[in-house]
Amino acid sequence: MSDCLFCRIIKREIPASIVYEDDRVLAFNDINPQGPTHVLVVPKRHIATLNEMTADDDQIVGEVIRRAAAIAKERGISAGGFRVVFNTNRDAGQTVFHIHLHLIGGRGLGWPPG
Ligand code: AMP
Ligand code: ZN
Secondary structure, eight states: OTTOHHHHHHTTSSOOOEEEEOSSEEEEEOSSOSSSEEEEEEESSOOOSGGGOOGGGHHHHHHHHHHHHHHHHHTTOTTTOEEEEOOOHHHHTOOSSSOOEEEEESSOOOSSOO
């Protein structure tokens, strides 16, 4: 989608600090990090929110989750722990309507979240 921020990052129309890329997935550092590691892992296919997910998206969302775990392992935070989050719509504070998995770690994380 031409007016989607993350589609524009995927197309390299907007710069980002990219940490991983393959044919289907892109991962980049969050511009406003909430921890020592804060990476956004996105499918290259535009899906606005989890509410728009279909069975056709099961594989790509699985890849996004596995990629987040792989990045956590690379960063040395797997054993200590990390959090992954898909914010969805208003009450969760979603601001970019292209699904993205937040990978946050490198510090103790409170629960429940705010
Ligand atoms: P959410 O609130 O779950 O929709 O998360 C959107 C995230 O995108 C926030 O954590 C923002 O800091 C992050 N963000 C917004 N613009 C950019 C950008 N240009 N590059 C990297 N991260 C961004
Ligand atoms: Zn998009």
